[in-house]
Amino acid sequence: MIADSHIGEIRRRRAGFYPSERTRQIAESLLITLAAIVAALFIFMIFLALNGVDPLTYFKLVWRGAFGTMFSLENMLQRASGRRFWRICLT
Numbered sequence: 001m002i003a004d005s006h007i008g009e010i011r012r013r014r015a016g017f018y019p020s021e022r023t024r025q026i027a028e029s030l031l032i033t034l035a036a037i038v039a040a041l042f043i044f045m046i047f048l049a050l051n052g053v054d055p056l057t058y059f060k061l062v063w064r065g066a067f068g069t070m071f072s073l074e075n076m077l078q079r080a081s082g083r084r085f086w087r088i089c090l091t
Contacts, residue, residue, distance in 0.1 A: 045055035066076050 048055045048058055065072055067073055
């Protein structure tokens with residue numbers, strides 16, 4: 001008799017969904033990274049709320065400041081590229 005875990009493995013193979021070990025490792029690392037970013041944002045939102053700032057308004061303003069207009073987008077990219085250039089030159 002075939003064990004239950006082997007039946008599930010056979011069904012996944014027949015369905016065409018059997019990710020390789022490398023795919024599982026990449027998915028796991030991406031999931032851990034995403035979970036860490038979400039946790040950090042949540043903790044930061046708590047600190048904002050404790051200081052009397054609405055977290056959603058704060059993030060909306062940050063988004064608008066970085067990507068809201070063509071000027072802000074150009075300004076952000078110009079400043080980031082200059083800093084990146086000097087970092088490359090100094091290394």
